[in-house]
Amino acid sequence: MEDVIIKVEEIIAQLNEEENLDIDFPDSYIEDLAKSFVKRDLSDDELRELIRRLKAAYDRAHVEAGEAVGTVAAQSVGEPGTQMTMRTFHYAGVTELNVTLGLPRLIEIVDARKEIATPTMDIYFDEERRNDEEFVRTLANQIGKSTINDILSDSINLNYGTMEVEADLDNKKIEEKRLDREEINSIIEKTFKKATITNNHIVIPSQKSDKSDSKFEIRELRLLADKVRDLQISGIKGIGKVIIRKDDVEWIIHTEGSNLKEILDMDGIDHVRTTTNNIHEIGEVLGIEAARQSIINEAQNTLSEQGLSVDVRHIMLVADIMTSEGVVKSIGRHGISGEKSSVLARAAFEETGKHLLNASIRGEVDDLTGIIENIIIGQPIPLGTGSVGVKMDYKNE
Amino acid sequence: MKIDIQDHMLVPKHEIMTEEEISEEFSDVDYEFKDLPKIRANDPVVEAIGAEPGNVLRITRESQTAGVFVTYRIVEG
Numbered sequence: 001m002e003d004v005i006i007k008v009e010e011i012i013a014q015l016n017e018e019e020n021l022d023i024d025f026p027d028s029y030i031e032d033l034a035k036s037f038v039k040r041d042l043s044d045d046e047l048r049e050l051i052r053r054l055k056a057a058y059d060r061a062h063v064e065a066g067e068a069v070g071t072v073a074a075q076s077v078g079e080p081g082t083q084m085t086m087r088t089f090h091y092a093g094v095t096e097l098n099v100t101l102g103l104p105r106l107i108e109i110v111d112a113r114k115e116i117a118t119p120t121m122d123i124y125f126d127e128e129r130r131n132d133e134e135f136v137r138t139l140a141n142q143i144g145k146s147t148i149n150d151i152l153s154d155s156i157n158l159n160y161g162t163m164e165v166e167a168d169l170d171n172k173k174i175e176e177k178r179l180d181r182e183e184i185n186s187i188i189e190k191t192f193k194k195a196t197i198t199n200n201h202i203v204i205p206s207q208k209s210d211k212s213d214s215k216f217e218i219r220e221l222r223l224l225a226d227k228v229r230d231l232q233i234s235g236i237k238g239i240g241k242v243i244i245r246k247d248d249v250e251w252i253i254h255t256e257g258s259n260l261k262e263i264l265d266m267d268g269i270d271h272v273r274t275t276t277n278n279i280h281e282i283g284e285v286l287g288i289e290a291a292r293q294s295i296i297n298e299a300q301n302t303l304s305e306q307g308l309s310v311d312v313r314h315i316m317l318v319a320d321i322m323t324s325e326g327v328v329k330s331i332g333r334h335g336i337s338g339e340k341s342s343v344l345a346r347a348a349f350e351e352t353g354k355h356l357l358n359a360s361i362r363g364e365v366d367d368l369t370g371i372i373e374n375i376i377i378g379q380p381i382p383l384g385t386g387s388v389g390v391k392m393d394y395k396n397e
Numbered sequence: 398m399k400i401d402i403q404d405h406m407l408v409p410k411h412e413i414m415t416e417e418e419i420s421e422e423f424s425d426v427d428y429e430f431k432d433l434p435k436i437r438a439n440d441p442v443v444e445a446i447g448a449e450p451g452n453v454l455r456i457t458r459e460s461q462t463a464g465v466f467v468t469y470r471i472v473e474g
Binding site: 026027028029030031264265271272273275282284285286287288289290293294297312313316320323324325326327 | 400402404405406407408409411434435436437440441442443456458460461462463464465466470473
């Protein structure tokens with residue numbers, strides 16, 4: 001294939017020289033040309049003709065200078081948006097995990113929300129361990145949140161006589177979750193200083209030693225029991241439930257909640273494919289370019305999951321605009337539209353009074369370079385044919 | 398962080414451009430450097446490659462439409 005690509009490039013260079021075609025195809029075109037050259041068994045002359053025709057079609061498909069690409073992108077994403085479901089569905093394949101889909105998710109993406117409704121991660125494993133079920137299960141339990149409640153053999157007992165909370169741990173459950181007994185003990189002892197642990201039996205006396213107000217004390221004891229039950233014994237901050245799934249070739253962990261930075265630092269994780277759906281988090285951990293790619297991926301997945309196909313170029317434009325300042329910015333009042341340089345353009349979008357008032361206080365000047373400003377004052381707009389001017393060359397009679 | 402974030406599939410290749418490359422690449426454009434898309438000086442990739450504010454980065458993305466796409470970002474101080 002490599003040599004065919006080189007051959008195609010050579011022929012393009014020849015054509016450029018001989019016929020002055022000024023061909024500058026993207027790499028994907030050259031690859032496609034090479035593929036069809038092999039597949040269709042073309043002769044050199046046929047390849048030349050194909051390149052000429054492709055050049056003509058490529059030029060036709062180019063966006064003209066002055067074309068309203070932003071408006072077209074807005075319409076192209078907006079119209080399918082009207083057909084999207086307003087409901088949140090379950091994640092395909094893993095019914096237990098709830099992930100925001102459809103219109104709410106699309107709004108979340110373009111609004112660049114810091115706190116998304118259902119953050120989730122897809123965790124992959126490196127080559128040696130992607131089929132090691134034992135390793136994956138152990139890691140899943142390290143990542144996922146477990147509380148004392150998950151490893152109790154029975155419910156917690158409240159002893160009102162001695163004012164103590166009693167709990168029994170279940171060895172089988174601990175074993176199942178691949179937790180470390182020693183670690184659990186130390187966490188309990190660290191949190192509840194007065195706790196005594198004998199084998200699997202835990203006794204924690206109520207904090208309050210003053211027995212003057214017994215009614216108060218019963219409440220204290222119940223609160224203590226809740227605290228014991230909810231004591232987190234393993235897991236990474238921000239991550240709740242985990243779901244272990246095996247697809248055709250490997251084990252994958254899906255999580256509820258997300259903490260990309262800490263997960264990527266763990267051993268055995270594939271730090272090439274492991275991702276989160278939280279775009280801000282990706283921006284912080286992997287940089288603005290990764291965030292841009294993630295916006296494109298998330299928006300495209302959301303749309304295609306609903307059976308809608310939007311040309312990726314529209315979504316790319318949205319992602320480019322959202323990340324052009326180096327941080328992820330939202331489309332709308334608090335982001336792109338709210339930070340336009342023109343006062344009139346901002347006032348025309350939302351919060352008219354606020355913008356006009358602030359502009360007059362600061363003495364802002366409007367250069368009337370944009371579309372909206374010129375519509376407001378009734379001038380031709382700088383778009384399409386309006387974006388070029390005609391000047392007379394007075395020296396040339 | 399002990400892992401190299403540049404390995405991640407979402408992160409395209411970032412390179413710091415030399416002065417010659419910059420003058421060659423931007424000799425015939427009708428915009429200024431400051432109008433290039435920006436990248437923060439505290440961006441994790443900028444820190445990883447050791448770019449300074451004012452540097453121009455060449456970013457080589459894998460594009461769904463063009464195969465390979467080259468773009469530029471200026472490091473913002």
